[in-house]
Amino acid sequence: DVQMTQSPYNLAASPGESVSINCKASKSISKYLAWYQQKPGKANKLLIYDGSTLQSGIPSRFSGSGSGTDFTLTIRSLEPEDFGLYYCQQHNEYPPTFGGGTKLELK
């Protein structure tokens, strides 16, 4: 199985700042990486797929980059609603595997 490693584990930032979350695959997954946001009491939300394609309805302050084994989720000009947990997932091969998560907290 493809192992996905996210960093950092925790991230503290203030509204208006920009942050980046990294995801590393144990082998090449081409461009096939998705990012999700998880918040208490809400359904997980798909943010980005295919490494950099923004899901419909997701604000343009979210962006994804990378290919092969190294990927980054960038959130520009953080809004209060952006704080929560973020997960990456490779969708290149079975089984789909997820990173361990990054908790984005209010500084």
Added chain:
Amino acid sequence: EVQLVESGGGLVQPGRSLKLSCAASGFTFSDYNMAWVRQAPTKGLEWVASISYGGSNTHYGDSVKGRFTISRDNAKSTLYLQMDSLRSEDTATYYCARPYYSGGYFDYWGQGVMVTVSS
């Protein structure tokens, strides 16, 4: 609006069985593959099982293979997960999720249902 609503969770003793359901609405259920993903307390997400849109093809994670069975009733727009021989390590929130066709990523998720395996 796409909605996925899980039910059937609860407290169950080790070795016993439980069946989860996921009621889907807002899309043509029979057109989509479906999946279950779980999350143990304070842990990350783990894919559990997937089923093709017609129900003929299923895939399972190694940790549940031989114990869990995914199925669907397209007439009722409902997804199921039969969980047998439950273990303490199966304690988790179970999410119903819709893979985007053959894309392999999950474009819609339910809010999850908690399963606790404990004596």
